[in-house]
Amino acid sequence: MIKKIIFDYGGVISYGSRTDALAGILKLDQIQREALEKRLKHPDIKKAAVGAYNKEFVSTEIAKVLTDITYNDICYAIYLASQPESKMIDLVIKIKEDYEIYLVSNSIPEYSEYILDHCNHLFDGIYLSDKYHARKPTDLFEKIISIDESFFSNSIYIDDVRANLHLPQTYGAIPIEFISYSNLIENLTELSIIE
Structure with missing residues (x-):
């Protein structure tokens, strides 16, 4: 589930x-x-x-x-x-009604400042590489798992970089490679996350 x-x-x-x-x-x-x-x-x-x-x-x-x-x-x-894409913000708000929403991203300080100042309310938790002193595809994920070893269990992990999908999948996430917004909507519909 x-x-x-x-x-x-x-x-x-x-x-x-x-x-x-x-x-x-x-x-x-x-x-x-x-x-x-x-x-x-x-x-x-x-x-x-x-x-x-x-x-x-x-x-x-x-x-x-x-x-x-x-x-x-x-x-x-x-x-x-x-700045985030407005369609993605609408999607996050929609699925937040039924699911916990997290952000895990490689980020430079300038981007992190924007994310924390303007997008913090959208997420139940945020893990940014510059704040955790570790980058994906390995170190940041391992830090998150050391904090919460079940973090990726019963989850969907969405990333545009295929190499970043492997470790979350190993720990129980269903991986979705982000190719386009419409492709993401198809994937989330197939998984019954949205209708």
Whole structure:
């Protein structure tokens, strides 16, 4: 019996890649987009996602490669890219009537601030990589299991990254790879979560 639905944030609640979102908001040309993408793949950004740096670190790092865009515009773009899709919020609110709803996500401090300030009320619990100093697909899940070994039992786990689905499934979650909103609705309907 399903008791909880567990969502990833980036790529699911706010779907699409963060790089694509930022590039679109900032109206980057191809050269700028490639510079942004390269910077976001840098090991220091991965460290930010486990809480190694302060809130402004990622914005500052992006500003180093997008020198013709103001720091304030970069911060605002990150804010906009952090926002959830309205259809996903409506879905979370709908299923929250019958299920516990959790969020488990790799997150940089700028995104985490937005999530905690604006989305906290939607979830029964939130596990963000920068707050727990561990990233998916392994370390963050293992930290959660060390806190509550039955966390993934009787649950559905939704993530857009296939590699992140294995460990929750091992611990009892029904995995759903997020491909699109309509595909998610089909999966949740098949599982009788929604009608």
